[in-house]
Amino acid sequence: MSGFEVMHQGDGECVVLFLKGFLDAHTAPALESALQKCIDERKFKIIVNFQELTYISSAGLGVFMGFIEEVRENSGDIKLTNMSAKIFRVFDLLGFPALYQILETSDEAKENFELN
Amino acid sequence: MVKNLSGKGKKIQLKLPGQTDNLEIIREFVSKIARRVGFHDDDISKIELAVDEACANVVKHAYSTGDVQPIDITINVDDEKFVVNIVDYGQGFNPASIKKPDMKQYFKEMKQGGLGIHLMRTLMDEVHFEVDADKGNCVSLVKKFEQK
Numbered sequence: 001m002s003g004f005e006v007m008h009q010g011d012g013e014c015v016v017l018f019l020k021g022f023l024d025a026h027t028a029p030a031l032e033s034a035l036q037k038c039i040d041e042r043k044f045k046i047i048v049n050f051q052e053l054t055y056i057s058s059a060g061l062g063v064f065m066g067f068i069e070e071v072r073e074n075s076g077d078i079k080l081t082n083m084s085a086k087i088f089r090v091f092d093l094l095g096f097p098a099l100y101q102i103l104e105t106s107d108e109a110k111e112n113f114e115l116n
Numbered sequence: 117m118v119k120n121l122s123g124k125g126k127k128i129q130l131k132l133p134g135q136t137d138n139l140e141i142i143r144e145f146v147s148k149i150a151r152r153v154g155f156h157d158d159d160i161s162k163i164e165l166a167v168d169e170a171c172a173n174v175v176k177h178a179y180s181t182g183d184v185q186p187i188d189i190t191i192n193v194d195d196e197k198f199v200v201n202i203v204d205y206g207q208g209f210n211p212a213s214i215k216k217p218d219m220k221q222y223f224k225e226m227k228q229g230g231l232g233i234h235l236m237r238t239l240m241d242e243v244h245f246e247v248d249a250d251k252g253n254c255v256s257l258v259k260k261f262e263q264k
Contacts (some may be wrong), residue, residue, distance in 0.1 A: 003140060024143075025172040026136035055143070057168050058231040086161055093238055094231055095219040 003027055006034040014045040014113055016106050020052040023060035031060065035067045035078075044076025047109040051082035056090050064100070077101065079109040126153075126193045134171075134179045134187040134204060142171050142189060146200060149191050153198060155259070162239040163200065163259055169232035170202045170255045178206030178253065188252070197241075198259045203252040 004027035007018040015038050023031060038046050048064075050056075064078055071078055080102045083091070091097065103109045130145050132138045146167045150160045167189070174187055188203040217234050236243050242258035 022140065024136070024139050024168060025175065026139055055164075057165060057172065058235055059172060061231070089161075090165065090235075093235065098219075 004030055006030060008034065008037070010043075011047075011110060013043075014047055014110050015041075015043040016047045016049055018049045018052065022055035023053060023063075024055065024057045025059040028059040028063050031063045032066065035063065039067065039070060042074075044071050044074040045113045046071060046076065046078045047106050047113075048078060048080050049082045049106050050080065050084070050087050053084075053087055056087055058090075058094070061091065061094060061096065068099070077113070079103060079112065081106045081109050126191075128191045128193075130189045131186050133184050134175050134206075135184055136172065136175050138187075139168055139171055139175075142187075143168050145189070146191065149193075150198065150259075153193050154261070155198070159259060163198070163257070166236045166239040166243075166257050167200050167202065169235050170200075170257060173232045173255075174202065174204040174206065178204040180207070196260060196263070198261070200257045202255045202257070205252045 004019070004021040004023060007020070009016045009018065017031075017034055017038075019031070021027070035046070038044070064080075068078055078100065080091070080100055082105060083102060088102065091100070091102065096102070101109070101112065103112065128149055130142070132141065143164045147160050147164045150163050155163065171187055171189075179185055183206075185205045188201075190201045190203070192199045192201070217231065233243075236255075236257060240257045241260045242256070244254075244256040244258075246254040246256075248254070
């Protein structure tokens with residue numbers, strides 16, 4: 001889908017999704033597919049790296065809401081990393097830091113999974 | 117912030133099909149005009165997101181029957197404010213029925229969606245809704261210029 005890409009990278013028990021481009025109501029289904037792929041492959045320790053994401057709207061945030069319950073029911077989590085200030089603000093405005101762990105780097109997120 | 121008065125008294129319009137693949141064009145249009153009239157990055161990104169949310173709502177709700185109709189976007193600029201009017205010709209709604217979401221409850225119920233209007237109200241200085249089956253439904257998003 002033009003304007004948005006997701007790259008999967010397996011890292012031990014974790015999978016890192018690298019997002020690139022913009023995440024809006026048009027491109028959100030691509031993120032949905034990527035997360036569904038993780039679920040289908042029984043990969044529940046999911047790290048989402050936002051370093052190359054330039055834009056997000058509530059449609060993007062809504063995708064995470066659609067998967068978090070199932071992931072946590074399977075002892076996993078979705079940890080969010082490498083956000084720019086602009087991207088973080090959208091999550092923060094909607095109170096998402098209370099529900100999701102938002103970390104500086106994917107390595108930090110991986111360590112966090114290993115510790116818990 | 118120094119307001120660039122070259123945008124004063126201007127009205128700029130964009131009309132395009134109400135489809136999600138046009139959201140990118142809409143964001144670029146609004147961002148460029150906002151930059152031209154002197155807003156800085158922070159306000160530009162707020163305006164861009166609020167307009168996106170409004171237009172995404174049009175596609176998702178007003179045009180939910182799948183019948184693609186146009187979205188009319190008009191930007192009006194004066195000395196005091198930058199106003200983006202988004203008009204659709206689909207099914208209207210009662211804006212009074214949209215309350216500020218209780219985010220704790222929202223997360224507890226693991227809801228998806230429904231945050232667009234909340235974001236618009238948080239990002240912009242004023243948000244107005246007008247529902248009119250004949251003239252079209254209008255969301256007005258207002259960002260005021262800093263007054264020195």
